[in-house]
């Protein structure tokens with residue numbers, strides 16, 4: 001996705017500004033940042049799920065292999081949704097309809113994209129339930145969402161999202177509401193499916209433990225902008241944007257998954273109070289008047305880019321950040 005910029009009606013600032021995200025086949029890109037930094041809005045824009053009467057997209061293009069569309073004028077084409085790109089949410093009931101048996105819901109999605117008989121789609125639904133680790137899938141097919149536990153509903157939603165082997169999976173905080181054991185199982189499942197099918201995954205999370213466990217690349221968002229992006233080991237080892245350095249300074253240890261982002265001093269300005277230029281400058285210990293000019297995301301190493309006029313930061317600055 002390139003150059004996504006959007007605002008909500010009545011706001012004088014963009015809530016997402018010039019965001020580029022790229023995920024390759026078989027890779028997991030984790031998008032991290034404090035609450036309200038625009039992670040979910042970005043994924044909803046990709047999926048064409050923002051309310052058209054209140055969200056105004058002023059630029060943005062999507063490309064999945066040879067399919068390209070303009071997010072300003074076009075919504076995600078229905079033939080690609082669920083087929084080339086699928087999304088799972090924190091709350092599975094966003095995707096599941098309480099009134100229908102889960103087998104019928106998965107089969108419906110399969111038949112819509114692959115055609116074939118009802119019986120074949122139900123077979124595929126059963127296979128997918130098995131694949132996501134649900135015991136007695138033949139029996140579960142006939143149950144309604146409310147008959148399943150939260151963890152099972154999450155698996156059903158994943159089964160449904162992956163039934164047509166999408167090339168891109170967007171997962172918005174898929175494990176936040178789950179207990180640690182189920183969380184680990186779901187992450188393993190996503191990693192297995194990525195390895196098996198080569199899908200690219202964009203995972204939105206607050207949890208640096210999840211990032212350390214599953215990400216190949218990471219994009220750090222602040223105030224609706226990507227401020228740093230790169231391979232996960234590189235960004236963890238050598239963070240360069242003062243915001244990323246702040247997040248990492250109280251970095252949870254990799255053996256303690258489940259810890260949330262560190263608190264960076266200060267609060268994110270509201271959209272109407274966002275400063276011009278670098279949006280982090282009101283919280284940045286190193287800001288100068290030059291920072292009222294917006295820094296572009298520039299490479300400081302292969303594949304590692306940072307939106308800061310002063311990157312790469314001198315070592316002594318990074319120690320005191």
Ligand SMILES: Nc1ncnc2c1ncn2[C@@H]1O[C@H](COP(=O)(O)OP(=O)(O)OP(=O)(O)O)[C@@H](O)[C@H]1O
Nearest residue numbers: 008015033034035036037038039040041042054271
């Ligand atoms: N429909 C809407 N109308 C107006 N403002 C909205 C709407 N949806 C989201 N916003 C605002 O857009 C900003 C970005 O929200 P978003 O949900 O993308 O943040 P986030 O980074 O995903 O946060 P969280 O981690 O808490 O989910 C927030 O300030 C939010 O209040």
